[in-house]
Amino acid sequence: MSPDAPSAPADPAQPHTPVSTNTPQSHTAETHGDEDDPFVSISGWGRTAPTTARVLRPRTAAEAAAVVQGWGARGGIARGLGRAYGDAAQNAGGCVLDMTGLARIHTIDGQAGTVVCDAGVSLHRLMEVLLPLGWFVPVSPGTRQVTVGGALGADIHGKNHHASGSFSRHVESLELLTANGEVQTLRPGSDLFDATTGGMGLTGVILSATVRLHRVETSLMSVDTERAADLDELLARLTTDDHRYRYSVAWIDLLARGKALGRSVLTRGEHAPLTALPSRARHQPLDFRPGRLPAPPAQLPRGLLNRTTVGLFNEFWYRRAPRSRTTELQPLTRFFHPLDAVPHWNRIYGGDGFVQYQFVVGHGQEEALRSIIQRIARRGCPSFLAVLKRFGTSDPGWLSFPMPGWTLALDIPAGLAGLGSFLDELDEEVATAGGRIYLAKDSRLRPELLDVMYPRLPDFRALRAHLDPQGVFTSDLSRRLAL
Template identity: 65%
Template structure:
C-alpha cells in the first residue's frame, strides 16, 4: 500500500487542502489505513468528481479506493454484478454492455466509482422511473471504524445511513448491483426547443410517461420572454431493428465519445459573461426545433462532457461552485423565482440542467425528492456569489426543498436540518456507530454531521 501526503480539491477546484493519502490494494490494507488514521479522522475517496469538499479531509487521512477495482463476478443471465467499490462506472460499462446490460442509473459522468455512486446516491435522467443508484444495490460490504467488515442489506438503518451518507458510516469495499437489459449500445433521441421556462416545464411534465431519460438544458442568461428557454432531450435505448445494417454486426460495442481535436487540457478561465452568453446562444440556435429518432452513442447522450478532459478549468483558477436544488411540484414558483434571479444577475452559467425527480430513496441524506431539480455551475470568484447562494438556500429551505450535499462546497449548517428531515436520525446512528469520530471530512466538519 502506498502512502503519501497530497493536496486535493473537489472537481470544483475550490478550497484545496492537504491530507495523508493511503492507496490500498486489498481489503486488509484498507482496514490498516482506517486503523492508522490520525486525530483528524479518515474518509474514502474515489475519482474526485464530487464537486465540493465531501471527499477531502484537511490535516487528516484519505483512503484512495481506485486500486480496489476488481469486478468479481457478472451473471449475464440475471444481470447481477459483484464488484469492488473502486471500480469506475466507465469500466463497468466496458464489461457489462457487450453482454447486453447497462447501468440502472448513471450520472452525467462515467468517471465515478461504484462506492462514490452509493455514497452520493447519484441520480440520472431517468429518476422518475428508476430512482437513484442505491435503489439497485442488493448488498454492500462496509468497513467500520473498528476494522470490522459488515455486510449491509437494503431495509436496514445502516444501509439507509450509508446510501447518500458521503462516506461517514465507513468505507464501502464492494457492492452487488442489479443492471438493466439493453439490446444495443445506442440511444434513440428526441430533441426540441422550448421558448421559455413555462414551455420547458410543461413539455418535461407531458413526456414523463414517455422516454425514460429526459432533461432540459436551460439558458440562464436569456431574459424577457425568453427567460428559461431550453433545449429538451429525451432518450430511450434503441432496439436492434432501429440500427442501420452496418451497426447491427456489433450492436453492443462500447465506443466512448472522443472529440477529434480534444486538447489534453483546456485553457484556464474561458467562461465570462460574454462568452457564456454567446455559447448559450449558439447552442440554442443549433438545436433543432423538433427532431426524433436520432441515434447517439451512449457516451454522447449521457456523458458528453467526459469528451473534454479537465473541463472544470474553464471557470478559471478560482474554480467553480456547483449548485443543485430540488423543490416539490407545489413549489414550482420557487423554481421560477430562482431562474429569474439568475437571469437578472446575468450569471455566466453554461451547463444548467432541469430534470424531474420521482419518488425519493430511503437514504437519510439522499438528495432526490419528488418534483423539480435544477443544477448549474458558477465561477467561484463571481462578485456577490456567497450572498446570492445564501439567498437561494433560504428560498429552497422555505419551499421544503434541499440542496445536493455531494455537490456542495459552502452551505451553512443552520439551514441543513430544514432541508433534510432525517438528519437527526443520521446523526444519532453516526454517533452510535462511530463515537470516536473516525470517519470525517471537510464537509462533515463544516455541516456538523
C-alpha cells in the same frame, strides 16, 4: 472470460460469469504533492477549496481495515475518482483512503442480471465490461468517471430518476467496513444501509456491492430533441410526457429573460432496439468506443467565461437545436457523458475554479423555481452548463438528495463578484420552499440550513454517534456542516 479482451458476447442467460481484474483506471482526482511529503493537496472537481491530507491506497479489504484502524486523531474519508465537486472527499490534516486500488469485478450473473464488484470500480469500467454482454448500469450521472463506492456514498441520480430512482434502488447488498474494523453486509431496508446510501462516506468504507443491471440490445440511444420557448412550456412538456421516456433532461438558458425566461432544449431518449439500427451497424450492435478530445490548457485566462461570452454560446446552442427531431440515433457516450470526451474540462473556469449549485424543490413549488431562475437571470450568472430535470419518488437514503419535484444544476465561475452572498440568498429561498441542496456538489452551504433541508439528519447523527463515537470517519464536508 477476461474483461480486458472481451471476445464474442457471452450468453446473457449464463449465470455467474467470473470476472477478475486489477486493471488500472483513469484517476481523475485533483491531488498534488511530492514523494518526500506524505501530505498532498486535494480538491474537489470544482477546485475551490483545496486542503492537504495523507493519501493511502489499499489494494485489499484487509489493507483498508488496517489503515482505518491506524490513521490517527484527524480520522479519514474514502475517496474514489475525485468527481465530488466540493469538499466531500477531502480531510484537512488527516487521511484520505484512495479506493481505486480495490477495482475487481468479481462475477456477472447473466440470469439474474447482476454484477458483484469492488467499490473502486468505475462506471466507465463497468460499461466496458458489461455492454458487450448486453447490460448497462442502472443509473448513470453526467460522467462515467465515478466509482461504485462514490455512486453509493452520494446516492447518485441520472436522467432516469423519474422512472428508476437513484443508484441505491438497484443495489441488492453492499459490504461496509465500520469504525471498529468489522465488515458488515448491508441490505436495503436496514438503517445502516439507508444511512450509508447518500451518507457521503461518513458511516464507513464501502468495499463492494451487488448491483442489478439494465438489459440493452445496442450501445446506441434513440433520442427525441425539441425546443421549449419558455419555462412554462418546458415544465408542461416534462409533466405530461416524461412517463413516455426512460431518460429525460433539459439544457436551460439561464441568461434568457422576459418572455424567453427558461427557454430550453429538451432531450429525451430510450436505449435503441436492434431493429432501429441500420443493417451496416447490426454486426456490432454493442460496440463501446468512447472518443476523447484534447484537454484544455492547464489554465485559461481569468474572466474568459463572462456574461457576454456565455450569452453568445447560449444563443448559438439554443438556435442550433432542432425545433423537433425524433428517433435520432446517438452513441451512449454522447447522450449521457458529453463532457467526458474532454479531459480535465474543469480547467475552463480558470484558476479560481467553479461552484456547481444544485437544488431541488417539490411539485407545487413551481413559483419558487421560477423565482430562483429569474434571480439567476437578473444576476447574469454566466452558466452554460445548466440542466433541469424532473425527479420521481424519494429514495430511502436518509441523506439522499432526490425528492419528487424539480432539480436545477448550474456551474458558476467561483471568481464571480458577490457569488457567496448571492448563493446564500438562493439557499434561503430553496429552504423556504421545502427544498434541499445536493451535498455531493456542495462546497459552501451554511450548516444551520441543513436540518431544515434533510429531516432525517438527527437520525443520521445519532447513528453515527453510536457506530463511530470517536469520529474515525470524517471529512472537510462533515466538519463544515456538523454532520
